[in-house]
Amino acid sequence: MNDHSTTYEPNAAEFQSEMKPDARTTVAADQTAESTTPPVATTSPTPHRTVAIIPARGGSKGIPLKNLQKVAGISLLARAINAAQASPSIDRVIVSTDHDGIAAEALRAGAEVAHRPAEIAGDTATSESALIHTLSTLDEDFDITVFMQCTSPFIDSASIENAVRTVRDDDADVVFSAVEDHSFLWRLDDDTRAVAVGHEASFRPRRQDRAKHFNETGAFYVMRTSGLIEHEHRFFGRIGIEEVPPEHAREIDDMSDLTLVRAIASTQETAQVIDVDALVTDFDGVHTDDGAYVDEDGNEQVRVHRGDGMGVSRLVKSGVPVMILSKERNPVVTRRAEKLRVDVAQGIDNKAGVLAAWITANDLDPARVAYVGNDINDLEAFDVVGWPVAVADAHPRVLAAARVILDRPGGRGAVREVCDLIPIPAETADPLPNPTLTSLRQQQQFTHRAENSRANRKQVS
Numbered sequence: 001m002n003d004h005s006t007t008y009e010p011n012a013a014e015f016q017s018e019m020k021p022d023a024r025t026t027v028a029a030d031q032t033a034e035s036t037t038p039p040v041a042t043t044s045p046t047p048h049r050t051v052a053i054i055p056a057r058g059g060s061k062g063i064p065l066k067n068l069q070k071v072a073g074i075s076l077l078a079r080a081i082n083a084a085q086a087s088p089s090i091d092r093v094i095v096s097t098d099h100d101g102i103a104a105e106a107l108r109a110g111a112e113v114a115h116r117p118a119e120i121a122g123d124t125a126t127s128e129s130a131l132i133h134t135l136s137t138l139d140e141d142f143d144i145t146v147f148m149q150c151t152s153p154f155i156d157s158a159s160i161e162n163a164v165r166t167v168r169d170d171d172a173d174v175v176f177s178a179v180e181d182h183s184f185l186w187r188l189d190d191d192t193r194a195v196a197v198g199h200e201a202s203f204r205p206r207r208q209d210r211a212k213h214f215n216e217t218g219a220f221y222v223m224r225t226s227g228l229i230e231h232e233h234r235f236f237g238r239i240g241i242e243e244v245p246p247e248h249a250r251e252i253d254d255m256s257d258l259t260l261v262r263a264i265a266s267t268q269e270t271a272q273v274i275d276v277d278a279l280v281t282d283f284d285g286v287h288t289d290d291g292a293y294v295d296e297d298g299n300e301q302v303r304v305h306r307g308d309g310m311g312v313s314r315l316v317k318s319g320v321p322v323m324i325l326s327k328e329r330n331p332v333v334t335r336r337a338e339k340l341r342v343d344v345a346q347g348i349d350n351k352a353g354v355l356a357a358w359i360t361a362n363d364l365d366p367a368r369v370a371y372v373g374n375d376i377n378d379l380e381a382f383d384v385v386g387w388p389v390a391v392a393d394a395h396p397r398v399l400a401a402a403r404v405i406l407d408r409p410g411g412r413g414a415v416r417e418v419c420d421l422i423p424i425p426a427e428t429a430d431p432l433p434n435p436t437l438t439s440l441r442q443q444q445q446f447t448h449r450a451e452n453s454r455a456n457r458k459q460v461s
Contacts, residue, residue, distance in 0.1 A: 048168045051092045051138070052084035052146040052160075054111070055130040057121055058099025062254045067102055067150045069258055072265035073388040073403020076150040076252070077102060078109040084148060085110060086157035089164040091142075096130040108367060128232055135225065144168060145225045147234060152177075152219035153261050154248045163222040163242040173237030176221045178214035179249035182207050214241055217249040262400035274404060274421040276370045276387050278362060279315060280355060281415060283326040283333050285374035286391055289411030302332055305411055311419030312340045318424040321362045325351055327377055352380040359384070372418055373398055374410050389418055 056077055060066040067077045074082070077095065084093040095106035096114045098121035103113045114134040119125075131147055144167050146160060155177075163175035184204075185197040198213070220242075227236045250261050284290050287308060293301040315322055323343035326333050330346070337344035348354050359366050367386035371378070374394040382388035382401050390402035393409035404421075408414040 048089075048143045049140065050090050050144040050146060050164055050168075051094060051135075051142040052087075052090045052148055053114075053131050053134050054080050054084070054093070054095045054106075054148045054150060055116075055127050056095055056097045056099075056102050056106070056150055057116075057125075058097065058102055059121070059123065061123070063252070063258060065099075065101065066252065066258075068105060069252075070383070070388075070401065070403075071153045071258075071262050073382065073386070073401070075105055075109075076153055077105050079153050080148050080150045080155060081106065081109040081111045083155040083157045083160065084146065087146075087160045087164065089144075089161055089168070090146060094134055094138075096134045128228070128234060132229060132232065135229065142225050145223050145228055147221040147223065149218050149220070151252045152217055152248075152250065153252065153265070154250055155219045156244065156248050159242050159244050159248065160220055160222070163220065163240075166240055166242070167222050167224055171238075172240035173224045173227050174221065174235055175240040175242050176234075177217045177219040177244050177249075178241045179217055179244055179246055181213050181215040182210070183213075183215075214243065215249075217244060218251050219244070219248070259400065266399050266402060266405055272421070273423055274370055274387055274389070274418065275368070276422055277368045278321040278323075278359070278364050279370050279372070279418065279422060280323045280325050280358070280381070280385070281372040281418075282374060282378055283324050283336070284328060285394075285410040286372050287324070287336065287411065287415055289409065290374065291411075300330065300332065303411060304336065305413050305416065307413050308415035308419075309340060311416035312342060315419055315422060315424060316341050320422065320424060321364070323358055325355060325358075325371075325381065327351070350380075351377065352384050355381050355384050370404075370418065370422070372406075372414065 054077070056067040058065060058067075063069060068075050070076075071079065081093055081095070084090050093111040094114050095102065095111045096116045097103050097106065098116045098118065103115070106113050114137050116130055116133065120129040120133055127147065127149075131145060135142070135145065144164060146164065148155065148160075159177060163177070166172050166175045184199055186194045187197050189195050221234045222242075223234060224237070228234065230236070247264075250257070250264065252258050252261060281287065284302075287304050288302040291302070293303075295301075312322055321343070322340070323345065324333060324337050324340075325348055326344070326346045327348055328346065333344060333346055343358070345354050345358070355371065356366070359369055365386075366384055369385040370387035370389050371381045371385045372389040372391065373379075373381060374391045376395055376397055378398060379401055382398075387404065388402050389404045389406065390398045391406050391408065391410040391414040394402070394405075399405055404418075406414050406417050408417045
């Protein structure tokens with residue numbers, strides 16, 4: 001598509017194709033070649049095509065690589081992509097970016113990528129320039145363009161759908177998300193004196209007596225594509241509002257905003273199913289309550305939850321790879337891993353690196369791996385997987401970064417709870433061989449069970 005709307009002219013071959021039965025133009029079946037009556041054509045309306053475009057620069061200043069920051073374990077970019085994909089009226093989702101890492105995340109989340117030229121990727125570039133550039137690169141025309149922003153982490157796909165239908169039904173040319181606002185706005189003039197904006201300073205009506213005012217949330221703008229290209233701006237023609245509730249109106253500009261929405265998400269978003277292919281857990285504070293019994297000789301003992309063993313056994317018997325990844329080195333961790341028949345790596349300072357290597361060794365998709373942690377040294381592992389999970393009594397920073405927060409604390413059934421949330425393939429009756437336990441100091445970091453697990457998964461999937 002060029003920067004100006006065009007009229008489509010079918011060529012002869014396309015026209016003949018359209019004349020075939022089941023095409024958009026059909027000819028009555030009782031007409032014959034000898035008929036002198038001109039054929040009567042019935043044309044069904046052309047379906048509206050809608051594209052969602054998500055501009056995502058790599059050069060954000062307030063929060064470096066803001067679009068890749070995670071809320072409830074999901075990047076802001078992926079959250080926007082998920083919301084777009086959940087809207088039935090959106091046909092394609094495209095991320096416009098100048099950053100390789102953002103492009104990779106977009107592809108991982110199921111979107112397409114339009115690589116943005118440097119001249120429209122700077123701080124002064126408008127979002128509209130990214131939208132129009134992306135449209136110009138596409139191999140088809142779209143009636144409606146949905147402009148979405150990653151900085152709004154709680155976009156409701158139902159609200160997007162309502163806005164798209166409003167434009168599609170020709171009730172508006174533009175519809176944007178907004179929240180009702182009861183604020184009295186003020187500005188400072190050149191003499192730094194306060195001046196009322198949009199209201200009379202000497203008149204203070206009750207809220208219920210005021211006309212409704214709205215504040216843009218910045219989450220999405222639904223536009224007729226031809227108008228966007230003509231005006232090179234998101235607002236034109238007949239403008240409508242899709243009112244969203246305050247809880248969907250949060251926007252992230254700085255770290256304080258990000259901290260707040262993470263806290264909100266940790267209390268609002270609860271997973272009923274953790275759809276993963278593998279599970280990795282910390283030991284202290286997850287399998288245990290992070291306490292220890294120490295005898296007079298300095299020997300430590302810990303308490304574990306018996307129900308955890310049943311949950312882990314269910315996964316292991318089904319060929320789901322499981323590993324314990326612990327910072328501490330303790331014989332009790334080895335004994336517990338042997339009993340559970342799972343992989344183990346101990347004495348690990350670089351959890352992210354070891355976790356990534358284990359995922360590769362097991363031929364897994366990081367987005368489909370869960371990691372359960374409780375303390376700040378687990379945060380680096382959270383960044384590796386698609387499902388970071390926190391026990392109920394985890395450190396506040398861990399709770400804020402988690403995609404799922406369990407109801408049970410560490411050592412009190414948290415491992416059983418997460419295991420029960422993981423759907424598994426049909427149970428397999430054949431026992432797996434005991435794993436070969438290893439540590440970081442050995443040449444081989446992981447057990448030989450990886451190959452057995454992969455083979456077993458192929459048999460039962």
